[in-house]
Amino acid sequence: MREAYDRYSNLSVLIHWTVVLLVVANIVIAIAMEDNRSLFPWHKSIGVTVLLLTLIRIGWRIAHPWPRFPDSMPAWERIFARGTHIGFYVMLLAVPLLGWATVSAGKRGTGEIFGFIPWFDLPVPKSPELRETLGSVHEGAVYFVLLLLFFHVAGALKHQFFDEDVVFHRMLPGLRQSHMDDEI
Ligand code: HEM
Ligand code: HEM
Numbered sequence: 001m002r003e004a005y006d007r008y009s010n011l012s013v014l015i016h017w018t019v020v021l022l023v024v025a026n027i028v029i030a031i032a033m034e035d036n037r038s039l040f041p042w043h044k045s046i047g048v049t050v051l052l053l054t055l056i057r058i059g060w061r062i063a064h065p066w067p068r069f070p071d072s073m074p075a076w077e078r079i080f081a082r083g084t085h086i087g088f089y090v091m092l093l094a095v096p097l098l099g100w101a102t103v104s105a106g107k108r109g110t111g112e113i114f115g116f117i118p119w120f121d122l123p124v125p126k127s128p129e130l131r132e133t134l135g136s137v138h139e140g141a142v143y144f145v146l147l148l149l150f151f152h153v154a155g156a157l158k159h160q161f162f163d164e165d166v167v168f169h170r171m172l173p174g175l176r177q178s179h180m181d182d183e184i
Contacts, residue, residue: 006067007170015057016171019092022050027142044103045114051096058089070165077155084152091145097122098138105131 008016026046033039069078103110104121106128113119124130159167 006166008067009060009064010173011060012057012064012066013171013173015053015060017173019050019053019057022046022053023092023145026050030139030142041112041115044099044110044119047096047099048113048119050092051100054089054092054096067170070163070167072163072165080151081155084148084155087148088145088152091141091148095138095141095145098134098141102131102134102138105134 026043029039029043029046033043069081073081100110101122101124105124105126107126109121110119124134156168156171159165
């Protein structure tokens with residue numbers, strides 16, 4: 001069964017664009033926090049928020065039908081697009097979990113989120129070497145997210161400007177069914 005309106009639901013759209021903003025903000029904060037450690041609590045808090053939003057999003061995605069690809073889309077492109085989406089879901093869990101594991105392996109642990117919510121540590125041994133390794137893998141995983149993002153945005157632009165189909169629009173807020181009918 002597919003979504004009745006053949007577009008993503010409002011919650012999917014809201015979470016998609018919120019996560020885009022939070023991931024970009026967290027990469028900028030991560031770069032800035034090398035010189036300004038006071039930004040680190042924000043990095044942790046935003047990262048854990050991305051983790052929680054992704055869990056909600058995956059649950060919602062499984063429970064609700066999603067829009068089909070346009071019939072004109074060739075099989076290779078469907079496989080590539082879905083592969084990128086699955087890669088994103090895996091990485092949106094893996095990147096924050098690796099960051100969380102990094103701080104959990106450190107002496108001070110994770111501490112609080114948003115300055116007042118006590119947060120627990122992941123069950124990893126406290127070890128400076130492990131902390132360093134996890135930190136590097138966490139950072140390396142972000143490069144993979146950037147690679148996925150490159151293909152993802154290239155695909156979105158291709159659909160919008162070359163194929164001129166509904167794919168980009170159905171991930172935008174507020175598009176009504178009547179407008180979609182015109183385009184399908
Ligand atoms: C959307 C989620 C996240 C993104 C995109 C992200 C991105 C990054 C990036 C790009 C760096 C490298 C900074 C640099 O060295 O230039 C970094 C470092 C770091 N992040 Fe994250 N991060 C996320 C979530 C988290 C979370 C949830 C935590 C902890 C609870 C965390 C803890 C850390 C730590 C401790 C470092 C320093 C690693 C080291 O010492 O080598 N991150 N993060
Ligand atoms: C870090 C940034 C981003 C992440 C993690 C991300 C993640 C995702 C994921 C996981 C999906 C699949 C939804 C599903 O079917 O379950 C999706 C769909 C989509 N995204 Fe992104 N996205 C990002 C940035 C962007 C940007 C910058 C654009 C626009 C230029 C964009 C446009 C779209 C569109 C149009 C779809 C719908 C594709 C379809 O209908 O099959 N995304 N995104």
